[in-house]
Amino acid sequence: MCRWLAYTGSPVLLTDVLYTPVHSLIDQSLHSELGAETTNGDGFGVGWYDTTPAPGVFRSIEPAWNDQNLHELAGHVRSHLFFAHIRAAIGSPVQQSNCHPFRHGRWLWMHNGFIGGFAAVKRDLVLAVDEALYPEIKGGTDTETLFYLALSFGLEHDPPGAVAQAIGFVEACGRQRGVEYPFQGTIATSDGESLWAFRYSSEGKSRSLFFTRDVRRLRQQYPDREILREVSDDTRLVVSEPIGDLPGAWVEMPEAHYGVVTKGGDQLMPFAPQPPPKAP
């Protein structure tokens, strides 16, 4: 439905990641190869961390491929951790408040996929959102609802646990309403220091997700690539669909797994939804 990209590592100009590579995310807004839709033209967003407390978010309802302001921003903003998302809307209106990434405090959140039978379960899900968080919901997407569910389940303290409970709750509500496959997708979230990426679907056929191999290994493989010498050892990209022209640079995230990129080292772990005992 959508395509996204998350970067963490040495500070770079956004344009070097979003526009420069072969088959870049901006190219994918017109010509995605692995997406459920080839065109992702229903708005876009970028979220980036810098020295200010909360991340910046720039979202627009124009297609990314021709957006002058995105082009300008990407050419002037540097960040060590940023998200970018291009949208193919399925049902909810094309409006800024429905564009990813979503933000709460220092947290960013984006998603490629959907909540099955969302019209039928939306009310159940929204009711389970913490009352204090409820007024912050500004749009109407399944993704934003899932974000506020995860926040209600403790995203800020235990991201994998909260996402497991949020998706578990989505599956429980969906099945109660007769939805066969209640959740589909890949998710990225961050607090500005660590980056979590999830791949899961009730059906067991999740949307594609890839991350870059260790930079040190890539340098050995491509000793002539200047970009690899410039970025730090801990630089990582996570993407819906590979970009660039370095065969062997990408590893597919396994089905029903999540990864975390953090200062203490990276981890790849199995993921399973965890039906909450009750609504939060």
Added chain:
Amino acid sequence: MCRWLAYTGSPVLLTDVLYTPVHSLIDQSLHSELGAETTNGDGFGVGWYDTTPAPGVFRSIEPAWNDQNLHELAGHVRSHLFFAHIRAAIGSPVQQSNCHPFRHGRWLWMHNGFIGGFAAVKRDLVLAVDEALYPEIKGGTDTETLFYLALSFGLEHDPPGAVAQAIGFVEACGRQRGVEYPFQGTIATSDGESLWAFRYSSEGKSRSLFFTRDVRRLRQQYPDREILREVSDDTRLVVSEPIGDLPGAWVEMPEAHYGVVTKGGDQLMPFAPQPPPKAP
């Protein structure tokens, strides 16, 4: 906060009502005189009835004063009953799904004013919306919430009763949350045949509302005005703020009253919110 206009009578080109008169609604988007805000530049909308089953709705986030498409539409669309609204946003995002008028089936709905302490009471109100109607809510405004509350309370069968219960419910919820004046505003609604207009506020100092005197009396007063000879006897305009240059043409809707313009004749009646025994 906003300005609106409702027309019912002989079919006219929208432009003759929206653009042509002195101090027209489009002028008021830049220079309102009676509004809480002088500028109403946060989007606009028109809704019009014709021979198709549901009314057409055209809404945009641009200011009305410079919108080329509104200008074109108004110059080519004729209608016997239409709504127009210009918005001054207070809190909720400037997006198409937050522009008035709102539509459900054959019903249109628009509002000038606000629900007091909306962030605090929104959840209570949304929960009271009929479950079958809930998925139709696309935006985040107080007005759309009130519309779906009124629909849940039976707007389609008894408009004054449903509006009285909806506002009564808003007042009850608001007071429970410590809101001194939970409702403020004027409302227009229609099913394409009759037009209802309400003026009420918890504080007893409601936003302004005016309707035109009987056309036959106006013809006597202004025998030279061609427009008055052209329109039918039952033509009526209801507006937040008078337009045109005919002194004596407008009557102020009294505080806490509502009017209905219908085939069986017009009526002006007192209005009082009616706290519902329980949520619908």
Added chain:
Amino acid sequence: MCRWLAYTGSPVLLTDVLYTPVHSLIDQSLHSELGAETTNGDGFGVGWYDTTPAPGVFRSIEPAWNDQNLHELAGHVRSHLFFAHIRAAIGSPVQQSNCHPFRHGRWLWMHNGFIGGFAAVKRDLVLAVDEALYPEIKGGTDTETLFYLALSFGLEHDPPGAVAQAIGFVEACGRQRGVEYPFQGTIATSDGESLWAFRYSSEGKSRSLFFTRDVRRLRQQYPDREILREVSDDTRLVVSEPIGDLPGAWVEMPEAHYGVVTKGGDQLMPFAPQPPPKAP
């Protein structure tokens, strides 16, 4: 680069032509099959004739496939002659003043293709536009420039002659600047009564163009199709790319030809640019 559609015949709701058919123009905004680009998401426009003197024009920079206002307009506006255009921008900004169709008085104009080396020849072309018309140019596209050139060469009096001179002038200017193939494309223009459609390129490999067979013949071929019984004998569609599901309904416009649909009967004629003796 773009896709377009022109309709003339019995008055119809725009939606019946723009949205209802299989592989409709709106579908083509996401998935064109014959276009130079598969996605035509850089804005759109419709222009329609009714009883008012000048045609209405509705243009937007959003992709057509998700535009609510286009959907509403098409469901409420009837016309006996209308144009629709979806844009894939090549160089000039995505802005309303660059969306087709263009209008001058009662005339509409739209185009699929390009002027080769436009940046190099634009100044020469714009200088040749009649001084009185020059201030009407609001955007920056090759198509609008060509329209004002054609108007300067007498479009309103002799459309085929004026278009031949305009394209002849474009070819002369282009070749002077070393452009190998100065013109490419298909053009539609109308005064609200007749419809002219041109297919020509300097290279001799013009963008595709199709028109519907005679309605009487189609009725014999498809006796069960209600729509064919409803429309008048003189109804015609001209399109960049066939729509609907009636094999045999479409005839390809031959290379370097133009057609005119008018009250006195239709004509198909060879087209050749005519280098003007001098700038107009």
Added chain:
Amino acid sequence: MCRWLAYTGSPVLLTDVLYTPVHSLIDQSLHSELGAETTNGDGFGVGWYDTTPAPGVFRSIEPAWNDQNLHELAGHVRSHLFFAHIRAAIGSPVQQSNCHPFRHGRWLWMHNGFIGGFAAVKRDLVLAVDEALYPEIKGGTDTETLFYLALSFGLEHDPPGAVAQAIGFVEACGRQRGVEYPFQGTIATSDGESLWAFRYSSEGKSRSLFFTRDVRRLRQQYPDREILREVSDDTRLVVSEPIGDLPGAWVEMPEAHYGVVTKGGDQLMPFAPQPPPKAP
């Protein structure tokens, strides 16, 4: 017609200048006090210099007061020299390519005012633009035309001389076409190192323009203001209309003068248009 602001000095977050002060430029988009129009809601733009070769430019057709992306950008971008402009359109369409500031290489340009009788003289002016620069003109405003005229007259080498010739040429062309007062306005331009601001009108009644007093003097006057201790001695603001709450902080630019803020010190000089011997 418009309002603008130019800042040069210590690097600051844009938000500290654009949003924080009392009666800020963003406030003026809704409620200007000295402008020809009280509302400046027809788009806006910011241009800022940083370490990349060309300045960044962010322009939008939404009103500035409610634009989320401007708010985000201003909260995350720091610059030592930036322009901001809010537009009240008079004639030319509300589109990104008509929003100020305009950019050519390292140069930015913005304007409050108008070229008198622009429709009548536009062709003469555009013809005088250097042929190599002509293809860069993307919009249709008088301001952009004036910018490219000034560039054609040597803006990059002698800004005051080029502006004098550009305005002189505008006056000459205007008078030839019977325009009584061919030019009105204030202009800011920069190459990223120095800042030039002009105030001039053919009528001798120019739009207002103000600049800040010397920071050292302001610190003596307001010893408690933290902001004054933070910014460097050479910090300057030039504005259409004073912002903030420091009486005595602003000096009005005299009629028919220009100022330059540069490393070698500031200068205030008389300005007079200089009719060029011939078109450039």
